[in-house]
Amino acid sequence: MKIKFSKMHGLGNDFIILNNIDLSLELTTEIIQKLSDRKFGIGCDQLLVVEPASDGQSDFFYRIYNSDGSEAGQCGNGARCFISFLHLQGLSNKSKVKLQTNTRVIDGQIINPSVVEVNMGNPDFKPENIPLNLFEASNYEFKFDNQLIQFTAASMGNPHAVIRIATPEILVDNEYLTKIGSMLQQSPIFPESVNVNFMFVENEGQLRLCTYERGSGLTLACGSGACATAAVAVRDGLVRQKVKVIMPGGELEINWTDAGLLMTGEAIHVFDGEIEI
């Protein structure tokens, strides 16, 4: 079966986007892994699928798969590209769009053809909603190479752990990030695994972030990670409510308003294609 796709990215966090509004596509884990494979397929961090909404209030269902085939409840950079895709494909001409995921409903707005703002909602710090098998606390700690490492946890509709690092050099030590990230992901305290965010606070208006994502590993940017990290930093009094989050692939503006965490950033169309599945 031949299928059409769009390739898009937000700050180098890259996506294959498919239109499955008629629910004709049978996307097995094997097909998702093959499409996501950067050698044998098209290649992406996440595969995003347009489906009809089922909640009676949203415009579309926004389904999210990681490159390993696992399904996720949120993808911030992907949401901006998904909304831009809806316009590029003529699936919507509304400047404001409501999206249903399997964990949350989010509202997005086209600012211009390559910039989208999404209200990602509020963080949920309750361990049972992350999920995290620990008692409620603002900080948790674990041992790594005889070093005590602290983290906090929040859900943005997908699970996030946030580790504050002392020097920005750690953000380019991919071996260290991968070791810690995969260790936390495999820990029984995160029964649904976790996206691991490494945060360096530059000043009260700027954070640096690198994320070891659940199901995709190190990515160039993570929108839901930027939101979870900004929320933790604001809650801990480290930054102002409106903060620039700088990641290897670029930067996002995160503004924690009374309405929720507003994430504004690019949504870039790279190419369209067809592939046999």
Ligand SMILES: N[C@H](CCC[C@H](N)C(=O)O)C(=O)O
């Ligand atoms: N890149 C995404 C994160 C995908 C989340 C996924 N890795 C998971 O929760 O399993 C973002 O921009 O928010």
